[in-house]
Amino acid sequence: MTTKKCRFCNELIMRFVAIVILVMPLASSGQTKIKLAKNKYTPAQDVELGQGAVQEIEKQIKLWPDAEVTNYVRGVGRALVEAIPPEFQQPVFQYSFKVVDAKEINAFALPGGPMYVNTGMIRAAHVEGEMAGVMAHEISHVALRHGTAQQTKSEKLQWGSLAGIIGGAVVGGGLGEIIAQGAQTGFGVWGLKYSREFESEADILGSQILARANYDPRDLANMFKTIAQQGGGGQPQWLSSHPNPDNRYGRIEQEARAMRVENPKKESEEFTQIQSRLGSGRPANPKGEIARGGASRPAGKVEAPSTQYRTYSGSNLFRVDVPENWREMPSENSVWFVPEGGSGQIQGQTVFTHAVNVGVTRAQSRDLRQATDQFIQSLAQGNRNLRQSDSYQRAALGGRDGLVARLANVSEATGRQEVVSLRTTLLRNGDLFYVIALAPQDDFQSYQGAFQNVLRSLQIHD
Numbered sequence: 001m002t003t004k005k006c007r008f009c010n011e012l013i014m015r016f017v018a019i020v021i022l023v024m025p026l027a028s029s030g031q032t033k034i035k036l037a038k039n040k041y042t043p044a045q046d047v048e049l050g051q052g053a054v055q056e057i058e059k060q061i062k063l064w065p066d067a068e069v070t071n072y073v074r075g076v077g078r079a080l081v082e083a084i085p086p087e088f089q090q091p092v093f094q095y096s097f098k099v100v101d102a103k104e105i106n107a108f109a110l111p112g113g114p115m116y117v118n119t120g121m122i123r124a125a126h127v128e129g130e131m132a133g134v135m136a137h138e139i140s141h142v143a144l145r146h147g148t149a150q151q152t153k154s155e156k157l158q159w160g161s162l163a164g165i166i167g168g169a170v171v172g173g174g175l176g177e178i179i180a181q182g183a184q185t186g187f188g189v190w191g192l193k194y195s196r197e198f199e200s201e202a203d204i205l206g207s208q209i210l211a212r213a214n215y216d217p218r219d220l221a222n223m224f225k226t227i228a229q230q231g232g233g234g235q236p237q238w239l240s241s242h243p244n245p246d247n248r249y250g251r252i253e254q255e256a257r258a259m260r261v262e263n264p265k266k267e268s269e270e271f272t273q274i275q276s277r278l279g280s281g282r283p284a285n286p287k288g289e290i291a292r293g294g295a296s297r298p299a300g301k302v303e304a305p306s307t308q309y310r311t312y313s314g315s316n317l318f319r320v321d322v323p324e325n326w327r328e329m330p331s332e333n334s335v336w337f338v339p340e341g342g343s344g345q346i347q348g349q350t351v352f353t354h355a356v357n358v359g360v361t362r363a364q365s366r367d368l369r370q371a372t373d374q375f376i377q378s379l380a381q382g383n384r385n386l387r388q389s390d391s392y393q394r395a396a397l398g399g400r401d402g403l404v405a406r407l408a409n410v411s412e413a414t415g416r417q418e419v420v421s422l423r424t425t426l427l428r429n430g431d432l433f434y435v436i437a438l439a440p441q442d443d444f445q446s447y448q449g450a451f452q453n454v455l456r457s458l459q460i461h462d
Contacts, residue, residue, distance in 0.1 A: 030258030032204045036088070037149040043090045043112075046148055050112030051094070057116070064099035064119055064278075072274050073097050073117055073135075076128070080136050083212035088143040088205070095139070105227050109138035111147040119278050124226055126333070126362040128271035129210065129219030129264070134227075136213070137206035137220060144205060146198040203248060207255040216264040217256040221249045222362065225429065226333065249429075266364065302341040302354050302443070305450035309457070312337070318398065318433075320358060321457035323450055334359020337454070353414055354439045354447060356454055363432040371432045372403050372424045385410040386420070397425040397435065398460035408441075417441040423455065427462045 041049075064070060077097035095113035100106075102118040109115040115138055117131070125131040141147070194202070207217035305323040312328060313319050314335060322328075322337045329336040329343070329350070334357055336343075342354035361378075363371035369392065380386045386409045395404040402425035411418045421437045435458065437451040 031208060032255060032258075034144065034201050034205055036144060037146070037198075038152055039145050039149045040152045041145075041148040043092050043145070046090075046142075046145055047092055047094055047112035049148070050110035050114050053110050054114050057110075061116070062101040064101045066099075066277055069119075069122075069274055069277055070097075070099050072270060073099050073122070076132050077115060077135055077139075079213050080132060080139055080209055083136075083209045084139065084143050085205075085208065085212075090143070090145075093142065095142070097135075107134050107138055109142050111142065111145070113142055115139070115142075123275060123278055124333075125223060125271075126226070127219065127266065128268040129215040129266075130223035130226065130362075131271070132213065132215050133206065133210055133217075133220030133223045136209040136215075137202050139209060140202040140205035141194065141198070144198070144201055146194060146202065150195060150198065200248070200251065203252055204255055207252050208259065211256070211259040211261050211264075214261060214263075214265055216261060216266075217252060217259060221252040222429070222431075224248060303339045305339060305447060309453065311457075314358065317360070317460065317462060318358065319457075319459045319461075320454060322356070322454055326356075333361065352438065353411065353416075353418070354443065355437075356451065357436040357438075358434075358458075360427070360431050360433050363426065363430055366426070366430055368401070368403055368424065368426050371426065372405065372422075375424065375432055375434065376405065376407070376422070379407075395423060397423045397433070397455070398458045400425050400460065409438075411440070414440065419444040421451065425460070427460070429462070433460060433462075 074097045077095065081095045093113040095115070097115050097117065099122070100116050100118045103120040103123075104118055105120045105124045107115070107117045107121050115135065117135065121134060122131055125134075203220065206220055210217045210220055303325055306325040308324040309321040310324050311319060311321050312335070323339070326337045326339050329338055336352060337356045337358075338352060339354055343350055343352045361375060364374055365371045372392070376388060386407055389406050389408040392403045392405055395402055402423055405422045405424075407420035407422060409418050409420055410416070418438055418440050423435045425433050427433050435455060437447075437454070439447045
């Protein structure tokens with residue numbers, strides 16, 4: 001045997017040992033078994049197709065220029081690739097990870113390994129595991145070779161035209177906006193969207209990859225819910241090419257129960273810093289919006305609440321009546337209702353002095369009191385004057401059991417004492433639903449009637 005061959009054998013042995021060590025903590029007979037679909041193309045052709053599309057794509061998209069953000073996403077991606085089960089590892093694949101400067105909640109991967117993650121996707125995630133979940137799902141499509149497998153089912157398009165069509169398709173909408181072009185060329189099914197069968201497989205393998213990389217596989221299901229909720233009245237871009245398979249969330253929960261993850265990754269300081277570099281802060285954490293120091297402060301008279309109310313519907317999750325003269329200001333996973341003069345800009349960030357905030361955040365506990373404690377702690381980070389001024393009281397929220405807490409703060413935006421009233425309840429999926437009402441201490445009583453009317457009108461549908 002030649003030296004070259006020996007070196008190759010040694011590399012295989014080392015890879016095998018590393019995989020065995022990785023797999024051991026997660027061994028479980030309850031995990032769903034997946035098989036590669038029939039595919040007339042070779043793995044090398046997957047790589048050729050993906051690399052050909054990269055050249056076209058990168059002429060049309062704007063990559064995020066911050067190397068620290070890209071390196072962070074690349075590090076998460078590499079950890080996930082190492083966690084791909086050995087039967088789906090393809091030595092010829094060339095996994096790469098780049099960040100796209102785009103606000104849409106989207107990510108896509110090409111045959112053979114190139115992946116692109118929108119800044120909007122990173123901003124929308126509550127925790128690192130949710131972002132990693134979408135990446136693991138996309139990696140699963142690549143590892144299972146779904147692109148060329150779906151084309152094998154179609155059997156219509158000539159190989160030479162695939163790369164150029166994909167290059168134009170992905171940029172336009174995640175393989176979702178080339179129906180006319182596809183009809184003319186015989187592009188077939190896989191250029192439009194993945195099949196629900198392949199989506200389900202990517203959900204299952206993505207859950208397994210997450211667990212093997214020491215994330216909570218339930219983060220994948222939670223991110224899908226975030227994507228769906230943030231679509232508003234239309235179809236979120238990511239879902240346009242990733243149709244919802246039947247019982248998606250139930251299957252992921254089932255898969256999660258079959259895997260043992262000791263001390264899964266939860267909060268990540270690095271992830272928080274990356275979101276901050278993207279200009280988002282924590283998406284469901286209003287702490288930075290309640291009070292921020294700065295030289296410039298909101299000024300002017302705040303308009304009194306109207307006695308007339310209008311109904312606001314929030315992504316089919318809740319309905320609430322708010323004063324007619326309050327405008328809504330949607331954030332990533334919440335919406336602010338603000339009277340004229342009740343907000344301003346400080347150091348480029350929006351701050352609120354009089355407002356109601358309705359939102360959802362990921363809870364780390366199924367106990368309402370503990371989940372609320374953790375949420376208040378997150379609000380207090382960076383707000384040195386924020387403190388809880390009395391003990392919890394039981395109070396219904398949206399027709400279900402809830403807690404109310406009264407917080408005191410000195411607004412660094414105005415320098416005035418302010419009152420922050422917080423109500424919380426748990427949703428069926430374990431997320432924490434909250435309503436925050438805030439106003440300066442000397443104005444709070446005059447706004448109390450409007451705040452109570454908003455709370456009484458709230459309906460939660462989950």
